[in-house]
Amino acid sequence: MRDLVTADETTLVDLSIGLEDGIASEPTPPEIDAFDHEAGAKRLAETLQEQGYDVDPADFPEGMGLAWEDLAVIPHAGTHLDAPWHYGPEVDGEPAKTIDEIPLEWCRGNAVVLDFRSMDPGEEIGVGDLEAALDDLGHDLSPGEIVLLQTGADELWGQPEYLTEFPGMSAEGTRFLVEQGVKVIGTDAYGFDKPFAAMGERYVESGEESELWPAHFAGREVEYCQIEKMANLDALPRKTDVPIVAFPIEIEGGSAGWVRPVALIGDETGGESA
Structure with a gap:
């Protein structure tokens, strides 16, 4: 990984959404x-x-x-990092980590941005979609990389539609990424799973409990964290090899912690590839 912090030649790209009083994009909005x-x-x-x-x-x-x-305010308002404890009490039979137990090493590294802006709201991002997005970039994942899902939903921030107009991850897709050594997956959407209504409709139609928060509950089998409500992924100058830091605030025993992900972009004239 390149030097994350050089001096004047490093451009900082804020990938977060802050806390706003009574904002329509939060089902439990902060009170400030x-x-x-x-x-x-x-x-x-x-x-x-x-x-x-x-x-x-x-x-x-x-x-x-x-x-x-x-x-x-709840720790799931604004841009935040969900800990494995959010998904369940155990991961593959071991105690799930709370937010204050997350290794900082997980929260910094090179990111790859996978573009799913062409998908319809309510669709589920599967393994085939992830593989196709990686193929489009000519990129193979490496352990420790951070994967960011670009849905374009952040453009709806401040509107009620932000809560409903985005595709979500599948359980299989989540396991696919984690099994390749990915510990942190981010999304610029309200949630990591499909919108609530999409999950509810599919559950009522099928009666299958696997339709309810499948990507989250995959975290009971494989250990990972997810960053929800990111923003400005379109401001990044490239889709791979993007150094970012995303350290969460510590909350004792917490299921999540607020985080301000920042990309550190070096001088593009120095021979770096896009």
Whole structure:
């Protein structure tokens, strides 16, 4: 892998979506209560007063304290990394890792972007689709590579359709990637599986429990993490050999952690291949 962090010649590409108050693209949207600097002076003064100090909000420079926010948010809002514990208590008979147990080595490496923007919403990405996308790139996967699924769904961020208009992974496709040494798979869609309605319809028609979150539950057999709600994959200058870092925040015993994936792109004039 190329040097991830060089200096001025490295371009950083943000591949994440942040937390937004009440956004329509989240079924459980974050609640963000923001306090401006005047409110901050009041709260800081009250804190000091509770400790026995005679401080008034007006005593702060220009009557302004520190701005901050109170958040009520689940770790699956915004761009986040799902831990194996999210999928089930065990992976192939061994205890599943929680987000604070994920090796950081899994979360940095070279990524390959597989383009599925031509697929219809609700379709399932199978092994044949993955093999065809890899063939189009002339690329063979290597252990430790990070695979990113490009559906184009991030263009719908902020709209209710973001929750429904994307293809999802299959259980077989998930196992196929992990069995080649892939530990982290990302998607620019709301979820890793098909949209809820597509899974529900297929389950009602067939009665097969395997229609419910099949890609997630493949994580009970093979160990991997998935990044959901990525963005800006179309801003990357190439589809293979893309150095990225995607370290999740630690939440003790957590099923997921917020993450801000960043691609580090070197000087393209230095003979790097696309």
